[in-house]
Amino acid sequence: MLAKINRLKRDSDFKLIRKLGKTIFLPSLRLRYLATKQPMSRFAFTVSTKISKKATKRNQLKRQLSEIIRLNLKKIKPGYQVVIMPTNLALKISFSQLKSELFRALERGRLLKDE
Numbered sequence: 001m002l003a004k005i006n007r008l009k010r011d012s013d014f015k016l017i018r019k020l021g022k023t024i025f026l027p028s029l030r031l032r033y034l035a036t037k038q039p040m041s042r043f044a045f046t047v048s049t050k051i052s053k054k055a056t057k058r059n060q061l062k063r064q065l066s067e068i069i070r071l072n073l074k075k076i077k078p079g080y081q082v083v084i085m086p087t088n089l090a091l092k093i094s095f096s097q098l099k100s101e102l103f104r105a106l107e108r109g110r111l112l113k114d115e
Contacts (some may be wrong), residue, residue, distance in 0.1 A: 002066045007036050007072065008044035017083055024105045028089040028098065031105040033082045041080040041111075043069050048112055051088055062084050068099050076106065 008014070021034035045065045047058040066085055069076070084105075088095060106112050 002043060002070045006040060006042055006069075008042040008083065013042075013081055014044065014083065017081055021081075022109065024108050026101055026105050028087055028093055028101045029105060030085045031082060031085065031102075031109060032085070033080050033109055033111060036079055036081055038079055038081075040078050041073075041076055041082060043081075044083045046083060046085050048085070048113075050088060052091060057091060061090055064098060065102065066093055068102055072103075075112055077111055080111055082111070 017034045021032045024031045026097050043066075045060050045062040049058070051061070052058055061096075064084065069084075084102070086098075090101075093101070103112070
């Protein structure tokens with residue numbers, strides 16, 4: 001599970017990201033992000049009932065995305081608020097494909113540290 005300090009919870013944060021943030025579209029997910037002056041990046045995962053009516057499927061996607069972020073937090077630049085929203089295609093792809101798609105989105109947004 002992603003540490004509490006790295007989770008985005010407040011409604012005001014979501015509204016700010018929706019209003020001022022940038023969006024990246026990929027076939028399996030959408031990523032919205034906003035630069036902040038905080039010392040760490042924070043993440044949220046939203047899965048609509050349009051993706052699946054079953055809560056178990058939606059929660060599984062959230063857990064998978066959260067685990068990908070948790071394991072790779074050191075590779076992500078600090079100071080960003082990120083909302084990750086999977087699409088219908090995310091249910092049909094494997095965990096490794098989901099991981100590569102998420103990294104591709106982070107790369108396109110220049111959210112990954114230079115190595």
